[in-house]
Amino acid sequence: MLEARVAQCLRLSHEAQQQGGLQLAATLAQLQGELEQLRGASRPVLRLAPADALLEIDLEGYLIGWNHGAEQMFGYAEFEALGQHILLLYPPDDVQASAVELLPVQAEVAVDVLRRKKSGVLTWLRMQRHAMFDQAGKICGMAVRLSALAEPLTDIDKVRLHARIIEDSEQGVLITDADERIVSVNSSFSRITGYSPFEAIGRTPDLLRSGVHDVEFRAKVRAAMRGHGSWRGEIIGRRKNGELFPQAVTISVVRNEYGDISHVFSLFSDISVHKDAEARMQRMANYDTLTGLPNRCLLNQLVVQGLAEAKRQETHGALMVIDISRIGSISDTLGHEVGDQLVIAIGALFRGALRDADILARVDNSKFVVALLHIEKREHAANVAQKLLNLLDAPIRIDAHALYVGASIGITVYPEDGMEAPALFRFADVAVAKAAQTIEPTFLFYREDMNRRAKEHLRLESEMRLALGDQELELHYQPKVSLINGQIVGAEALLRWKHPLRGMVSPGVFIPVAEETSLILELGTWVLDEACRQIREWEDRGLRMPVIAVNLSARQFDAHLPARVAAVLERYRVRPDQIMLEITESLLMRGADKVIEIMNELVAMGLSLALDDFGTGYSSLAYLKKFPISTLKIDRAFVIGLPYEENDCAIARAIVTMAQQLRQEIVAEGVETPEQMRFLRSLGCDQLQGYLFSPAVTAVEFEAMLGEGRQLMLEEIM
Incomplete structure (x- = not known):
């Protein structure tokens, strides 16, 4: 390669000049001119600081370019470096078969590398690489920029920086001495609690105590303040105006050179917004957005809990699936707003007719489910079903409309029909499908023969x-x-x-x-x-x-x-x-x-x-x-x-x-x-x-x- 020939000649240039090798010098000048012509349009334009080193290497890793900044940074003169392999600059224990400089990488990506100076001193440098192209548009080498990393912070600079970080932090910071007296707070502490530094310093953290936590909880917090390991958790605090608020808190201690606790610091954040969002998400996950009733997910959880209790207490219960008729046709005719208001009204009617312990859920556009977690006998479920059907005999008024709907109800009872929630829901669905085949609104209990017919239908x-x-x-x-x-x-x-x-x-x-x-x-x-x-x-x-x-x-x-x-x-x-x-x-x-x-x-x-x-x-x-x-x-x-x-x-x-x-x-x-x-x-x-x-x-x-x-x-x- 042309670059390799130039590199070889450069290694001999100083010696040739000393010995009067005019012919060799002329050849070198010719080759160097050809090299400059070859690379003229393809060398990347780099912004260099005065102290930055710029190296150019060919595709085999040999140095073909070495600027003044490289001489100052590494101590090698240009004639000493050109023609050498890039591994010359690697630490003795880091010599590898492939050089990092040759690995493909995006131009804007910088990496920190450890390199060796001529004196043997190792130094950390910031490296950026850029591809070089020949006149045919093919990669012919890499241009490497190396910059010195900033000097480490002094102890005084660190103290100032850490103080600034604490003061500007979004988290509240509260520091107490060994006697649990507040000695320092930051601006976020005042913003979150309402207490100024003047009002807080000299007092104990009890000024934020809400009184809602039990003795065991306070003991865990106290143990952290006495050095028995850091503590992370959520605490209900009290602001200056008396308002309670949830906070995420971390409590740790600082020890002196003798191992004694000199200070305790608390980092805390106001998580009211997060708690509100969590509550909204919990509600969306568990409650029907239209009626506010439990949805299928929450219903399943409540029924599973009710069945577990029924097993322990050996009690009876029932599930009822209620399919309301004409909801779809009313929505299509009068609009979905009227249909939605009708569903809300039906939910309110049913809720008002049930006991507080009974569960009412909406699981579909026109389906409600009632879980009677405790009944004395089968007939009680029939009484409730008839009561709900009777509620729909009268018209339901929505705006200027008097709307009539009917319902079909499928009932399954436990433990008679089983004690597993999925099976009971399926049985109630089978019963309501059978009840819906009749003309008049009615309810129907599940029986095993219904289940057999349902399975036969699926098979057919x-x-x-x-x-x-x-x-x-x-x-x-x-x-x-x-x-x-x-x-x-x-x-x-x-x-x-x-x-x-x-x-x-x-x-x-x-x-x-x-x-x-x-x-x-x-x-x-x-x-x-x-x-x-x-x-x-x-x-x-x-x-x-x-x-x-x-x-x-x-x-x-x-x-x-x-x-x-x-x-x-x-x-x-x-x-x-x-x-x-x-x-x-x-x-x-x-x-x-x-x-x-x-x-x-x-x-x-x-x-x-x-x-x-x-x-x-x-x-x-x-x-x-x-x-x-x-x-x-x-x-x-x-x-x-x-x-x-x-x-x-x-x-x-x-x-x-x-x-x-x-x-x-x-x-x-x-x-x-x-x-x-x-x-x-x-x-x-x-x-x-x-x-x-x-x-x-x-x-x-x-x-x-x-x-x-x-x-x-x-x-x-x-």
Whole structure:
């Protein structure tokens, strides 16, 4: 390298000049000129103090630059240093294979290093490093700046500095002599306590005593003041104005040359702000921000403590989960501020009706939990539950609104149902979910069979999700038969689950579970898709297809339903008039105006709509005439008693008459006997479904029926 050649020549320069080596000197001058040209644009610009040393080293660690400050600092002349390795300046016991100066580092980072002078004296220096680059932009070495560290403080300087630090400290400082008389305080002491130095010096620290600490606590503090180890902790002090305040305190002693205590000093801080913040954080962690009631975290702690006490005392208790109805709809309609005020009012009502020892918590938007930590018997929990339900019978007034809400309550008791908090909470949740299935507000106790059903529901849900991907689901088709000519005029597609181990699982078992979860949406999508696929397959084989009815869950009925149906029809090239969508009366309770709008869109697409299980739920006749429904289906509950049950006959006659007036087609479900069929036909019923003709059959069997032209022999039955 060029730098190495220069370094070698520099080591010889002094000797060469002494011996008259003009040729060597000329070569040196030439090489040094080339070196300056090479490094001219790449040497970093450094701000140097007059006493600072500037060294330049190549990538192998050899010195190629040595300024006057380096000569003064280390005692080596330039010609002595150039060409030497940087380890020349290292302490004898610190010679390493790699030099610190060559390690990559940010330019602004300074480090303290120990270096050796020519005389052998070791000195601490502050070092900064900067990379040097050649004309090609590559690193060719390092520029090293070394500065002398400041001289240590004198004893007088230290005393002055320490006094200034104590006086300006944010912590209060209190110093007493061996007789516990205050001899010195700082400005923060006066700021925190309100006592000036004049008022404090000469008195004892008892002027700050609050009187709230017990004898044992004061003994620990006294022991620290007598030299039995330092003490750190929190103390409640009293300011000059009488106000109590929390303080974090450290107490230590100072001993003289004989080991005797000469002074005691206390460092303390006012932690009122920290305590207030801690209290706020504790409240946020343990209390509901809206109602101020305990939240789930604090409730769990209190219940665990209550259960431990119940085990010791062998007492009884109960947990009640209360699910308030209509909170969400009220918030959506009147605004969240009204909803929040309603929740606050309900919490206040419940709290006022409970004993002081009873725990009331809010654990969710519309859920409260009551823990009755001591009851004499199971019936007492029922009395409390009924009392809380009665509170909600009257309207709750929020601003100008009189709001009605209801509630479902699930109750679990201990030790009967268990003594572990997580299990009891789970049992109460199971009970409240069961209670919520009833129309009227009610309470329900947990029983083991509820838990078994809940576990069975979870297992079924998991297995159904697997069934969707494992092709365990299939559609069966129950024919619809005309009561005019006995021919098949349609069919209802019914979902069936062929479990690999349990065989056919009844829809009455798995459909309610699916309805409770989002799984019903996936099942509904699969049914529509499979029905359209099957229709396309039949049509491609030349089979003349009647209308296929597909059941819709109320949860599928949203603004996107028409688009989803249209996409499936287009995918399989199925005409809209080949599909009938069957809905139940429960759908009509979900806001008639929105439902009608979606219905009209479906009908405009060419689809027909049927109202299934008519008469078993809630339906408004005022709205019924507005719905674009083409078919009413009489539920089998009103068919089974025909023609002998007077009430069933009256209901069936009324439904048929009403449907005829509305120009709707009438289908009777569950027809099993010729007598039922004859009565329905005499009323003017249009179609029937039921075992009299056929149960639901597989796609292959239904195809065979259509191919054979199978029909109901009306005259023979008559």
